[in-house]
Amino acid sequence: MTIETLLKQAYGRLSGLSETAQLDAQLLLAHTLGVSTTYFFTWPEKEVCEASRQAFEDLLKRREKGEPIAYILGEQDFWSLSLETSPSTLIPRADTERLVEVALEQLPSGASRIVDLGTGTGAIALALAKEWPASQVIGVDYQVEAVQLAERNAQRNSISNAEFRQSDWFSALIDEAPFDLIVSNPPYIDPEDEHLSQGDVRFEPLTALIAEDHGLADIRHIIKQAVFYLSPLGWLMFEHGYDQGESVRKLFNEHGFVEVATHQDLGGNDRVTIGRLAEQGVTEHSRGG
Structure with missing residues (x-):
């Protein structure tokens, strides 16, 4: 399955649950793959391996339950800082x-x-x-x-x-x-x-x-x-x-x-x-x- 397909599916699943569904999906997949979100615009057709797809699915399920992105990723930007977060x-x-x-x-x-x-x-x-x-x-x-x-x-x-x-x-x-x-x-x-x-x-x-x-x-x-x-x-x-x-x-x-x-x-x-x-x-x- 490609990056583009994975993201489209994730948008659909989050669209009724989050006002930032598209960004949420991008951040979760970027975290899973260890890349920046700009990577997706360059390589939308890139195939995602099964292990990464499953890891992304696990994160996506947490977001579907309403868990904040900052807690899922364990970090949040503030001002010019990158901060570790915790529940x-x-x-x-x-x-x-x-x-x-x-x-x-x-x-x-x-x-x-x-x-x-x-x-x-x-x-x-x-x-x-x-x-x-x-x-x-x-x-x-x-x-x-x-x-x-x-x-x-x-x-x-x-x-x-x-x-x-x-x-x-x-x-x-x-x-x-x-x-x-x-x-x-x-x-x-x-x-x-x-x-x-x-x-x-x-x-x-x-x-x-x-x-x-x-x-x-x-x-x-x-x-x-x-x-x-x-x-x-x-x-x-x-x-x-x-x-x-x-x-x-x-x-x-x-x-x-x-x-x-x-x-x-x-x-x-x-x-x-x-x-x-x-x-x-x-x-x-x-x-x-």
């Missing part, structure tokens, strides 16, 4: 690149101290570390598996100015403050949200997706604690849900942040809200985790 962490998504863009727009390119809370694969921390090589970046995650994964991704992308630690939000950072920038893509989905039973998120870790208080509990906690960990005029930035911009701005304002603003993603939806600590610096008392 123990969220899949890095294009929407999250908006958080990186906003950070780069707001801060000078000189040396900064940065924390990424809930780092997962390390995507945000590593993207910022790569763009700002003079900066010191710390990524923290409650899950030890995520910390280990982020460390592997730092090595995979030859990034030396980022380190990763196990921490329940700020708990391992008490002696590290102050920071010039705190970024986070925390859990922000309401536990009752119907989308949790749809698409790729069915396979992602629930603890990294949901938060109480209509998805705002972790954001509220981080904002409340961030005032003790930021430098004077330091920035705090979140990715959040498309309908949470107003609520997140209100939380920033309630805790004395200034220059509060919400930025939209490529789809025109509220996606990133930022705030700047006023003139106050780090307070040594009343820090929590």
Whole structure:
């Protein structure tokens, strides 16, 4: 059977299940054959051996059941990085690149101290570390598996100015403050949200997706604690849900942040809200985790 025939059959099987059926099929076959997708345009008539056809069939069945491509392949591109993925962490998504863009727009390119809370694969921390090589970046995650994964991704992308630690939000950072920038893509989905039973998120870790208080509990906690960990005029930035911009701005304002603003993603939806600590610096008392 030829590459062209295999791909056509795979398109048909995935077309009603995935909005990116053609790309999914190409990525799975490229992974199976150890080639790039451009190979298919040059050699569509190339015969595929039985062992490779069976391996491709196994991957295709997993995708038919809804398993995300990033988990099947074990990798995902983000920013200019190639990241190892794992079902123990969220899949890095294009929407999250908006958080990186906003950070780069707001801060000078000189040396900064940065924390990424809930780092997962390390995507945000590593993207910022790569763009700002003079900066010191710390990524923290409650899950030890995520910390280990982020460390592997730092090595995979030859990034030396980022380190990763196990921490329940700020708990391992008490002696590290102050920071010039705190970024986070925390859990922000309401536990009752119907989308949790749809698409790729069915396979992602629930603890990294949901938060109480209509998805705002972790954001509220981080904002409340961030005032003790930021430098004077330091920035705090979140990715959040498309309908949470107003609520997140209100939380920033309630805790004395200034220059509060919400930025939209490529789809025109509220996606990133930022705030700047006023003139106050780090307070040594009343820090929590």
